[in-house]
Structure formats: C-alpha cells, structure tokens
Amino acid sequence: MVGELLCADVKVRALTRDPATARLPREAEVARTDEMPLDGVTSLFLNPAVFWSGLGDLLERARDGGVRRVVMLSSAAALDDDPANAIGAHHLAIERAIEATGLEWTFLRPGEFATNALAWAETIRAGEPVRGPYARARSAPIHERDIAAVAARALLSDELVGAKPVLSGPEALTHPQMVEIIGAAAGIPARFEEITPERARSEMLARPYMREGIVDTLLKVRADAVDRDVEISPEVERITGRPARTFAEWAADHF
Template identity: 50%
Template sequence: MTVLVTGATGNVGRRVVDRLLASGAEVRALTRNPETAGLPAGVEVFGGGLGDAEPLREALDGVDRVFLFPVPESTATFVEQAKAAGVRRVVLLSSLAVEFGEENAIGQRHRLIEQAIEDNGFEWTFVRPGAFATNALAWAESIRSEGAVREPFPGALQAPIHEDDIAAVAVTALLEDGHAGKAYPLTGPELISLADQVRAIGDAIGRDVRFEEETPEQAKARMVAQGTPEAIADTLVGYRATAGQNPAPPVPTVQQVTGRPARTFPEWAADHVGDFS
C-alpha cells in the first residue's frame, strides 16, 4: 500500500507521515521545497504543489490513498490527476467551520473542496478539526520576548485539539476500513479559556506569562496587518466572541475513532515547551 501525503511538512501532515511510517506503509510526500523538508528516511519525496500537474502526476503514480491538505485553488487539478492515477481513498483535512453555515468564510472554502471530493467517486473521509492547539504558536514570539500574550476575550472557551490527535484520526481512516463516507468533527477533550491556555503555557515553561486584553478591533487590525484576509479576520474574531458567550462543547470523536482519549491543552503545552522557551 502506497500513501501520498500532501502538506507533509505542516503541523498535521508531518505527524501523518510519522504515523504511516510506523504502521509499515509506503509513504510519499509532495512538497514545494524537498531540499529543506527534513522528512524521515524512507519517505519518497516529490517536489511540487497540488496545482502542478506534472509533479503531481508523478507523485500519484501507483498511489492508492491520499492525505489531502486543503488548497481550494488546486482542487480541480488534484481531482483530475487522482482520478487518472486510480486513487481510491482520500482523507481530507477539512474544518469544523463547514458545520457553521454558508455565511462562514472559512467553512465555505473547505466545503468547496469536500464537494469536489464527494462528487468524483473517491472513497472519502473528511477530518474536521475545530480550534487547533497549534494556533497558540502565534504567541510564541511575544511569550519569549515579553512574557505576554495579547488577545481579545480572555474568557472565551475552546476545546483546542492536539495536532497528533488529528493525525491519529486521519491515519486510522487511511489505513482501516469502515470510515468511508464519514465526516469526523474533532476537538480536544475539554473546554479551556484563552487566559487559562496562556497560564498552561506558563506552567509548562516555568515562567509567568501575562494576558493583556485587546479590543476586537485591535485584534482584527493586527491579523490583517499580518496578512490575514479581512473576511477571515472577521470570522476569527467572531469565533472568539461566540466562544465567550456560547462555547461549542467538546466532542469525543478522537476516542471513538482511535480508542484513546484526546490530549488536553496542558498536555499539548508540555509537548511544545521548546517553542515557547
């Protein structure tokens, strides 16, 4: 069995690669920068992106299953090349935002990819994580340099999910039968406020980390200045506002699919001490 992993150097994709190798699967990876990918020995690395037809065709030759990182602009090229190569199973890294309605900009981008996969005869599974624990890595520089985090809505409650738990569900769906046609919502096991996330990071690294509250307008302006499209920034700030008033409850999907509970945010922070120190 040969599995192609796209987005193989990302937070989730790299964990998918490691888990597939541990299972004994033959693993290929598609990356734009193979020279700096730093992937493990045993991975066959192809240079290119999902929108590059010729490298993609070569990477898909003989592949039965694909872990697909979402790139809306490249979906049509992927579908064409995957069908031609005879790919049978596609596990898509989607988003829980798909379930938030048609007006959600993030959800709509992911739903377009889901529909393309659904409509083209693949044996599909959609992995839909909510808030990623790795979103907290955006605080790493200010924590290292100032011992502070600036965000709105310190009491906003989330159930952030560890990237390795996302990978564990994805690899289960890639390797085992019984997951075709399933869309799996994924969260961490418990709700935790933004302020308590910052506190958990401080506990993990052994330093006091301040939470300095921004206004929603300041947060949006910061995101846009960092390159986030305005519609996405609006959506992200809206998530935080909603989470402060009506937080979405955690779901037990990780345990149901993999047989073990999802990791807590403090466990994630302990795994990432080096990123904040």
C-alpha cells in the same frame, strides 16, 4: 501523520514546498508540492489550507491515476453553511468537489488547533503579554498528533469511509488559560491581555497570509464563543481507542 503511517509499514510519499528542509523521516519518499506526483498512489491526504486559489485538476488526476480514497483535513467550520463564513465555505466547496468524484472519502472536521498557540511562543519567551480579543471565549483545542492518528486510521482502514467526524480536545479553555498553561510548561511567567476586536482585526489584517473574510470569520467565532458551553467531541477516543491529549500535554511537547 507520516510517522503514524510508517509505523504501520505503509509506503508514504510526502509532499513539501522544499524537500531539503522538510526534516521528514528518511523512510518516506519526499516530493515537491508543486510537482504533485500521483503515480502509484492509492490514498491521498488533502490539506485544503494550501488550495485557497482552487484545486485545479488535482481531483481529476487523482481519480484517473488510480487513487481510490481521499482523506481531507476539513474544519468544524464546515458545520456552518452560511456563505459569510469564509472558512466554512472554503472547506465545504472542497468537500463537495471530492464527493462529486465518486472516490471514497473521509472529511476530518477539527475545531481549534492547539498548534495555533505556537504563534504566541516568541511573545511569551520575551516576557511580553499575549494580546487578543474576547478573553472569555472558550474552545477545545486539539493536539495535532490526535488529528494525525485519526487521519492515519481513515487512510488505512474502511471504518471511516463516508464519515465526517468532528474532532476536539478533551477540555474547554479560554486563551488566558492556554497562555497560563504554556507558561507553566515553559517555566516562565506568561499572561494574556485583552484588546478590542477592532485592534485585533487591524493587527490580523497586517499579516501577509490573512484575508479579510478569514479575519472576520475568526473574530465572529471568538465573539460567539464568549461564555458559551463547548461541546467536547468523543471521536478521537472512539476512533483511536485512547483519550484525546490535553492542552497541557501539547504545551509540554512544544515548550
């Protein structure tokens, strides 16, 4: 998204945990996330994935410091207001906090990120099967560049103020199909091996960044998606004027 904004000749302040290793374009001003400098900022792009412990005084500082608009990377999970949906509840709470500030806002609600499949890269390159539950579950993974293009439009124009567009890729795929597509892009054999939900849950909880509520929500989403039709959102094309990128395009970009 930084590139999208710079191409529009907009001044960008990009926040990162480590500016020395961020590899951001030199035209962007780079600052540390923990410092959160907001002086001179008029629009803020907010990724709540880094705010599981809460936003602190960020929104108050933004409003008092002259920020006019917040574009939030929310989630399609926010469509589910079940408190047991940990991912949806987290994003909805932040959406409501932003609404309460009186600032202009846009909430982008993508479904599965294609870039999640980068977690399989080492396994595929090692010639091992990608293992996961619910092999027949289907989703429409979205390329991160499409999310960035929509986010840039929300930051730079007024057309999405007050909107909550649900974003998706252009096609429904299972994880076995995604693995096969990655293998074709990488020029190596790749296969998927189904495991039980119980084993998947245990392996997911062993990862340091996973929480029990998130793991259970992710598994429920996969279970509910088995053999179900997937609604393909037209919003990427409607907003950007061009079709959403396919998963094969994403795989060619990354493998």
